[in-house]
Amino acid sequence: MTHTIQTMTTLPPQESDNIAASLRKRPRIRESIIQGFLFFCGALSVITTLGIVYELGKESLNFFVKVQWEETNKELAQAIGAGDTVFEVTTTGSALAEETVIRMGEEQMLLVTINGTSLEVVRGYEGTAPVEHNSGVGIAFAQKVSVFEFLTGTEWSPQVGKFGILPLLNATLMTTLFAMLIALPIGMSIAIYLSEYATDKRRRVLKPILEVLAGIPTVVYGFFALTFMTPLLRLMFGSDTVSIYNTASAGIVIGILIIPLVSSMGEDALSAVPRALREAAYGLGATRLETAVKVVVPAAISGLVAAIIVALSRAIGETMIVAIAAGAGPAFTFNPFAAAETMTGHIVRISGGDLSYDSIDYNSLFAVGLLLFFFTLGLNIFSQRIVRRFREVYE
Amino acid sequence: MTNRQTLPETPQTGEYASNLPSRHRWSTFWRGVFRISTVIGMIVLVALLLNILNSALGYAAIENEVDPASLAINGYTIEQLHRDDLVFILEQNVSAGVFRKLANDIPFDQRDREDVYALVLEWVVAPQVVQTWPLYDSLFRRAAVQAEAAAEYPEAELRFISWLDGDFVGNPQSSEPEKAGVRTAFLGSLWVILITIIFAFPLGVGAAIYLEEYADAGNRINRILQTNINNLAGVPSIIYGILGLAIFVRAMGTLTSGAFLGAADPATANGRTILSAGLTMGLLILPLIIINSQEAIKAVSNSLRQASFGLGATKWQTVWNHVLPGALPGILTGTILAISRAVGETAPLVVIGASTFITTDPAGPFAKFTTLPIQIYQWTARPQAEFHNIAAAAILVLLILLLSLNATAIIIRNRYSRKM
Numbered sequence: 001m002t003h004t005i006q007t008m009t010t011l012p013p014q015e016s017d018n019i020a021a022s023l024r025k026r027p028r029i030r031e032s033i034i035q036g037f038l039f040f041c042g043a044l045s046v047i048t049t050l051g052i053v054y055e056l057g058k059e060s061l062n063f064f065v066k067v068q069w070e071e072t073n074k075e076l077a078q079a080i081g082a083g084d085t086v087f088e089v090t091t092t093g094s095a096l097a098e099e100t101v102i103r104m105g106e107e108q109m110l111l112v113t114i115n116g117t118s119l120e121v122v123r124g125y126e127g128t129a130p131v132e133h134n135s136g137v138g139i140a141f142a143q144k145v146s147v148f149e150f151l152t153g154t155e156w157s158p159q160v161g162k163f164g165i166l167p168l169l170n171a172t173l174m175t176t177l178f179a180m181l182i183a184l185p186i187g188m189s190i191a192i193y194l195s196e197y198a199t200d201k202r203r204r205v206l207k208p209i210l211e212v213l214a215g216i217p218t219v220v221y222g223f224f225a226l227t228f229m230t231p232l233l234r235l236m237f238g239s240d241t242v243s244i245y246n247t248a249s250a251g252i253v254i255g256i257l258i259i260p261l262v263s264s265m266g267e268d269a270l271s272a273v274p275r276a277l278r279e280a281a282y283g284l285g286a287t288r289l290e291t292a293v294k295v296v297v298p299a300a301i302s303g304l305v306a307a308i309i310v311a312l313s314r315a316i317g318e319t320m321i322v323a324i325a326a327g328a329g330p331a332f333t334f335n336p337f338a339a340a341e342t343m344t345g346h347i348v349r350i351s352g353g354d355l356s357y358d359s360i361d362y363n364s365l366f367a368v369g370l371l372l373f374f375f376t377l378g379l380n381i382f383s384q385r386i387v388r389r390f391r392e393v394y395e
Numbered sequence: 396m397t398n399r400q401t402l403p404e405t406p407q408t409g410e411y412a413s414n415l416p417s418r419h420r421w422s423t424f425w426r427g428v429f430r431i432s433t434v435i436g437m438i439v440l441v442a443l444l445l446n447i448l449n450s451a452l453g454y455a456a457i458e459n460e461v462d463p464a465s466l467a468i469n470g471y472t473i474e475q476l477h478r479d480d481l482v483f484i485l486e487q488n489v490s491a492g493v494f495r496k497l498a499n500d501i502p503f504d505q506r507d508r509e510d511v512y513a514l515v516l517e518w519v520v521a522p523q524v525v526q527t528w529p530l531y532d533s534l535f536r537r538a539a540v541q542a543e544a545a546a547e548y549p550e551a552e553l554r555f556i557s558w559l560d561g562d563f564v565g566n567p568q569s570s571e572p573e574k575a576g577v578r579t580a581f582l583g584s585l586w587v588i589l590i591t592i593i594f595a596f597p598l599g600v601g602a603a604i605y606l607e608e609y610a611d612a613g614n615r616i617n618r619i620l621q622t623n624i625n626n627l628a629g630v631p632s633i634i635y636g637i638l639g640l641a642i643f644v645r646a647m648g649t650l651t652s653g654a655f656l657g658a659a660d661p662a663t664a665n666g667r668t669i670l671s672a673g674l675t676m677g678l679l680i681l682p683l684i685i686i687n688s689q690e691a692i693k694a695v696s697n698s699l700r701q702a703s704f705g706l707g708a709t710k711w712q713t714v715w716n717h718v719l720p721g722a723l724p725g726i727l728t729g730t731i732l733a734i735s736r737a738v739g740e741t742a743p744l745v746v747i748g749a750s751t752f753i754t755t756d757p758a759g760p761f762a763k764f765t766t767l768p769i770q771i772y773q774w775t776a777r778p779q780a781e782f783h784n785i786a787a788a789a790i791l792v793l794l795i796l797l798l799s800l801n802a803t804a805i806i807i808r809n810r811y812s813r814k815m
Binding site: 028030031034035037038039040041042043044045046048049051052055056059185186189190192193194196197198206209210212213215216217218219220221222223224226227228256259260263287288289290293310313314316317318319320323324344347348351352355357365366369372373376377379380381384 | 418419421422425426428429430431432433435436437439440442443446447450597598599600601602604605606609610617619620622623624625626627629630631632633634635636637638640641642645678681682685709710711735736738739740741742745746747748768771772775776783786787790793794797801
């Protein structure tokens, strides 16, 4: 078919200029402002992330770098001159340790040996000038945490200057382990059942129930752990072996909490596998189980692994259940029936009271938080990588 | 001519045939395993709910400080006495200070009989719960419970009570479990949610519009934005609490405590206010709102946009007039689900320092506050059984609140899908 193209009648030059001008792309200021605002909304998420990293980093740095002076409530029992290196102190107050730095007034001293209430020190430490001190001057000691001590120490008691994260980390890993032992088999089984076995009608009933389970606040699960799971464990294993607060109960309930997460993410991954693959397997004479386990699961493996990792990161970051049921007070123990404080539980307990800014407790909060943030962020990024890398794309 | 390849004949005997029954057996066995797992999941949900009901209802042994019968005057019990007699009883039995305080609140001649009667019950009779039994024992071991109560508390009256009642919802917090209520916590929750919505809804929807409608997916910055949002959704809520503590409570303390308006109450001037909590919660649910809204916007048919552009509409006109109205039900549903997550969050608010004991209603965004989940946490953490009872009652209030939020979301979703 041919088109007849209507030729435009030529306009006078001036008028054609006007039309050209009116057709030119005009700057649309309102549109640009709106677009700018919308971009800002999106960028806020990056700002939040940077804010998290900056704040956690800054305060953690304080934790590791800044010297904190902790009052010991000990006093000098005698007046000393500028040159005295051995003197007596009162017996009250918290214990001092050798090889640490103490402070009287402005002057800092390196504590060399402790002999009962008698101290031997190096005067004028860290560039401070040795001066005379009167009897009754208060003594403070320096708290400084090395990254090495933080990561390898097996004792966490800020009052005596021990800042080893391992007890907290260990408790976190214990609860996470229990959670995964519960959630993985049950969650995956539910996912396979929903996707491969359940009829449509049954699925329509079961999925909302799982959603309800997923929507219950974690503090309710904490109540459940303390008032149901712990008594149950004590009934099963005897109340002598199981203490009221224990990591096993908290871990099992975290597992229950993440069952819906594993099963719904897993089900999504499994049902994304095309029907043709299943039909091919049935055609070759495979049983239902063989189709599910040898064909569908391998095809959906990236989604399943991602579900597991997301569940893992959720279990590590879970707070209220462990704060209620796992117990307060860090303890380096592998006994699942003993109380132990996790990283998140520690943050809640420390910040629950009146916390003064810039104290060693306040800064320790951020150091623990930073570690937790890197754990979960790393796991999330890892899971996204896996999905992208190993996803089987079916057309 | 092509040579047809002959398939190996299917063996009817030997390894293949003997394998078959066992394969079927395994298949059946595992089907059973998968089914049982699913049933276990359901049982857990039922156990969770029953466990809460178990604590929220049940027998309680209530002991009176003064036997009401001993207060009778001339043979008339206190139920039958007039107001003035009741005032007399009150004056006789409470300390002068308490009596003066009560008279100062509302003078006695302005109170009606019922009011004074309630005061007599509260201050003179002073019933106190001495022990409680869970619902299970109250229903199935009734006789044993009654025997136990009679043996241990001969003075006490055994009553079947529901810890969740009108008083519980309407009363402010109290250190005595029988008088404690969730009123302050409930209002605190509503305030925090209000701030959260005001803060997070426009920003979240705006970000979603940008990412879906404006951003060029190939652009590096936009890819970073998208990855970042996905990652933020997976950060544990307690980290947001730490962020809120450092930024909203500490760094922006003058702003969040209301000191810049001169409205600061010295007790709250440290920034641990409703405003800080709402902003922290806003940051927490922002990624969820963005992701949910993106899904809703994606679902709007592309032909709608093209038709709008074809008529000469600008990008924003297209988005505002055509995309957003179509996506709105989905956006609202997603937002409500995100909000219900915020309603149940506890950890960030504990970290930013929600006050736990407040008996007055929060007055505004710069007030100290407590919320329902925090209240539940505090009561659960107490060792006394009565506090577990009221924690269970508070959980029921929280679950009813969440259920109504979710029902709203479902109604919106259903109306929407009928229209399309």
